[in-house]
Ligand code: SF4
């Protein structure tokens with residue numbers, strides 16, 4: 001018992017071995033770099049792009065409005081947002097079932113930022129071997145300077161990332177203006193600091209541990225896998241038994257009973273999660289395809305055919321045919337189409353104008369010039385992408401009089417307009433203490449665009 | 463027991479991540495739900511709510527939610543271990 005608990009304790013405090021992934025070149029490395037550049041570019045540039053005078057993507061939390069291109073979402077559109085999240089989830093399921101961890105290897109922010117950090121580490125500290133040596137070496141001026149420089153650049157990138165991230169939630173203009181004039185609100189600064197730290201720690205130190213321990217997707221993705229999912233796999237039949245070659249490349253290694261794997265361990269050295277792909281499919285593998293590129297190089301040098309490690313499927317590895325169309329894929333696809341159509345339908349059907357009616361709280365009713373008067377505040381909400389001019393009508397009681405001390409009511413796109421109105425009626429026309437009336441607002445510049453809401457008209461006891 | 467052994471062998475990072483990170487996610491979800499229904503600026507009509515900006519209210523709301531969810535996670539992380547008695551009886555038996 002005690003030895004067991006000792007062991008537990010040891011592993012509890014066991015230090016993670018730092019992984020120094022070796023640099024890779026090759027076709028997939030090229031695709032990855034491309035994807036990193038495109039995604040980072042989008043992330044950093046989008047907040048600066050404006051459409052009709054405002055940021056194209058702005059989750060304007062202080063104003064409780066989300067702008068996504070020409071659409072504006074309000075808190076009332078919460079259901080749509082939920083649809084969107086479900087949609088995103090099914091998209092991920094679909095692609096995972098089809099192509100495995102493409103997301104992890106090429107698009108996940110954790111991968112993208114870690115790649116950038118690794119690139120800087122290499123530029124500052126040199127190749128994998130040099131990095132290992134530097135870490136082992138005693139502290140010297142050279143080591144101190146290099147480490148300082150690396151962390152400085154890392155922090156700089158983390159800071160830029162955090163500012164950009166926060167600018168998706170408060171406008172970039174206001175943010176950068178506040179930043180450079182040192183007039184940022186305390187909470188903005190807090191969040192910028194928070195995300196700077198998060199980026200720095202996640203991409204600089206946590207790295208593959210985020211994928212291994214923190215990512216829910218990594219844990220659940222195996223449930224979406226089947227034997228026809230695209231995976232990265234080592235061809236065991238071809239590679240084994242592994243072994244180093246004699247100096248003469250041209251001796252027939254097959255006669256010596258060796259497979260194609262020369263046991264150079266390159267695939268292990270490039271792996272950002274520190275696993276050996278030759279041990280079979282492991283959940284730590286993020287599908288980054290670094291091992292494919294490097295092994296292909298090795299195969300080229302040995303003039304063996306490429307693809308000892310390759311994109312394949314479990315069925316193909318087992319020598320069975322792979323199918324792309326299978327029930328799982330079809331079901332995910334149908335659900336995907338269903339939710340997309342539902343989303344598009346509800347976006348197109350949602351009210352682009354809205355009306356909230358609030359009764360005056362101070363007085364139930366009052367009597368003026370022989371009539372009963374009620375006071376309301378109408379909240380006219382224009383969710384449309386353009387301004388509208390409205391007309392207001394009220395009905396429900398005979399000879400209702402509507403008093404508005406304004407000639408025209410024009411509501412700007414994406415705003416709420418508070419309009420105080422007074423309604424008067426004859427006492428004998430009321431059916432009781434409370435009578436239902438209806439307000440209708442209709443756009444004067446677009447026929448058919450109108451909305452009707454119910455309100456209560458209060459009077460004295462009959 | 464097997465699960466417990468696995469929990470025991472978790473690294474520190476994994477333990478911290480389990481408590482802080484997962485509760486961070488859940489606090490985010492809760493904050494989203496809460497503030498999509500309730501506008502902090504309108505809270506002051508209903509309860510004695512200090513006058514703060516929306517950004518501040520969201521942030522404080524999130525931190526409070528996070529405190530709540532991480533406390534719950536932390537307690538769960540403690541309570542998942544068997545009590546001393548159970549341990550002793552196990553090793554005897
Ligand atoms: S890189 Fe290829 S040849 Fe080298 S050890 Fe890995 S699988 Fe074997």
Ligand code: SF4
Pocket residue numbers: 232267270271272273274275276277284285286287288289290291292
């Ligand atoms: S095993 Fe290969 S594909 Fe998987 S993470 Fe490691 S290097 Fe990337």
